[in-house]
Each structure stands twice: as C-alpha cells, then as structure tokens.
Amino acid sequence: GAGVSQSPRYKVAKRGQDVALRCDPISGHVSLFWYQQALGQGPEFLTYFQNEAQLDKSGLPSDRFFAERPEGSVSTLKIQRTQQEDSAVYLCASSLAAMGGSGNTIYFGEGSWLTVV
Amino acid sequence: GNSVTQMEGPVTLSEEAFLTINCTYTATGYPSLFWYVQYPGEGLQLLLKATKADDKGSNKGFEATYRKETTSFHLEKGSVQVSDSAVYFCALRGNQFYFGTGTSLTVIP
Numbered sequence: 001g002a003g004v005s006q007s008p009r010y011k012v013a014k015r016g017q018d019v020a021l022r023c024d025p026i027s028g029h030v031s032l033f034w035y036q037q038a039l040g041q042g043p044e045f046l047t048y049f050q051n052e053a054q055l056d057k058s059g060l061p062s063d064r065f066f067a068e069r070p071e072g073s074v075s076t077l078k079i080q081r082t083q084q085e086d087s088a089v090y091l092c093a094s095s096l097a098a099m100g101g102s103g104n105t106i107y108f109g110e111g112s113w114l115t116v117v
Numbered sequence: 118g119n120s121v122t123q124m125e126g127p128v129t130l131s132e133e134a135f136l137t138i139n140c141t142y143t144a145t146g147y148p149s150l151f152w153y154v155q156y157p158g159e160g161l162q163l164l165l166k167a168t169k170a171d172d173k174g175s176n177k178g179f180e181a182t183y184r185k186e187t188t189s190f191h192l193e194k195g196s197v198q199v200s201d202s203a204v205y206f207c208a209l210r211g212n213q214f215y216f217g218t219g220t221s222l223t224v225i226p
Contacts, residue, residue: 004160033213042121042206042216043161056213091160099212105151106214110160 002026004109006092012115013082021077021112023092030098033106034067034077035091043091049075050098082116089113119144123207123217130197130224138192138220140181140207148209150174150183150190155204155219164192164205197224 005024013019025032031050035043036059045059051072060067064083069075079086089111095104124139142150149168153161165174170185179194190207202224207217 035216040219042218043214045213045215048213093161093214104149104210105163105166107163108153108160110158 004092004094004107006090006109006112008112009110010113010115012117015084015116016081017116018078018080019082019114021079021090021092021114023075023077023094023109025073025075025092025094026096026107027073029094029096029107031095031104031106032069032075033093033095034075035093036061037089037091037111039088046077046090048099055099079114082114084116087114087116119148119209119211119215121207121209121215121217123205123220125218125220126204127221127223130222132199132224132226133196134224136192136194136197136201136222138205138207138222140190140192140217142188142190142207142209144188144209144211146211147185148211150181151208151210151214152179152181152190152192153206153208153216155206157203161206197222199224199226 034046037043048056049069064080066078091111093106093108095106151166152164154164165176167174167183173182204219
C-alpha cells in the first residue's frame with residue numbers, strides 16, 4: 001500500500017484480556033518499528049525488526065509484550081493479560097533501509113489506540 | 118546516551134505570528150535530526166530533516182538548521198496559519214529513533 005497501515009484503529013480491552021495489533025508496512029521496507037505513545041508524551045521505542053529478525057526488543061516493558069514479523073512484512077504486537085497502564089497509542093513505523101544507513105527516514109502509521117478498562 | 122529535549126508547550130499564537138520551537142539533543146557521534154508533526158487523531162508525519170551539521174531542512178514554510186556547536190535543531194516558521202495547529206516532535210536517529218515529548222501548537226485566527 002501507499003503508507004503504513006495499522007489495525008484495529010481503536011481497541012477497548014478488559015483488564016486481563018489479550019490483544020493483538022497488526023501493522024502492514026510500506027511494501028519493500030526492510031525496517032519496522034513499534035512505538036508506544038502515552039497521552040501527552042512522545043513515542044517511546046518498543047522494538048525493531050530488520051526483515052524478519054527482531055534485532056532490538058529492549059523497549060518492551062514486560063514479558064507480557066511480544067512482537068513478531070515472521071515473513072519480513074506484516075508485524076503483530078501482542079499484549080497478554082492487559083493492564084490499565086498499557087492504555088496508549090501503539091505506533092508502527094517502517095523505513096526502506098536498515099538502520100545502518102544514513103539519513104534513514106521512518107514513516108508512521110496512524111496508530112492503534114488501546115484503552116484497557 | 119541519546120536524548121532529545123523540547124520546549125514545553127502548549128504554545129498559542131495568533132495567525133501570521135512568528136514561531137520558534139526549541140529543540141536540543143544529546144548524542145554520540147553525528148546523528149540525523151528530524152521534525153515530525155502530528156495532527157489530531159493522526160499518526161506522525163515527517164515535516165523536515167537534516168543529516169549533517171549546518172544543513173537546513175525546510176518544508177511548508179518551516180525551517181530548522183542543524184547546529185552542532187549548540188546541539189540544537191530549532192523549528193521556525195515566519196507566519197503561522199490555523200492549519201499549522203498540531204503537535205510537533207523533534208527526533209534524532211541513533212541506533213533507533215529518539216523523540217522529544219512534543220510541543221502542542223494552537224494557532225488562533
């Protein structure tokens with residue numbers, strides 16, 4: 001597609017429920033990122049994929065968070081046993097090159113707005 | 118480590134006023150610097166970027182100059198419009214992207 005596509009756009013989950021958020025990056029983009037954006041804050045890094053390899057998951061806040069990109073294109077961020085503090089916008093972004101390239105620009109999707117009640 | 122510090126908002130300006138949003142950074146090496154804009158209910162969009170010292174990024178009347186000596190990348194626009202109302206994020210590219218906390222701008226007619 002023309003841009004990064006995320007679904008669902010809005011999700012309300014009951015505390016303890018598992019959720020899965022999908023990201024479809026720009027076709028051909030090697031790098032894929034997940035960010036978490038709390039209300040009134042900037043995006044905070046969660047994890048990074050280069051093709052299907054998860055090279056950095058240092059930002060995942062707990063072992064309840066899991067991300068995958070099995071075929072190097074679509075990615076899923078899964079949150080198990082959701083808690084109220086997980087309420088945030090989850091942003092997916094992609095870039096054409098691997099992170100080693102200079103001036104690499106990332107392009108964001110519109111985000112998945114998660115509310116845990 | 119890498120970090121970005123932005124001027125806190127919110128900022129409210131009248132239409133046609135001059136805008137400056139300050140951004141300073143801490144980084145190892147010479148990162149690329151970016152400004153992203155987020156309109157209500159939307160994702161982040163790249164506004165402009167600069168990849169090396171003294172580069173000036175510009176787009177839609179906005180400008181920012183990469184100043185290595187002051188580790189700054191301040192965003193400026195000479196005459197803001199109501200349609201510029203949004204949240205602006207300064208970012209740097211290190212081993213991943215690091216964002217500031219955002220500055221909310223409201224332009225009133």
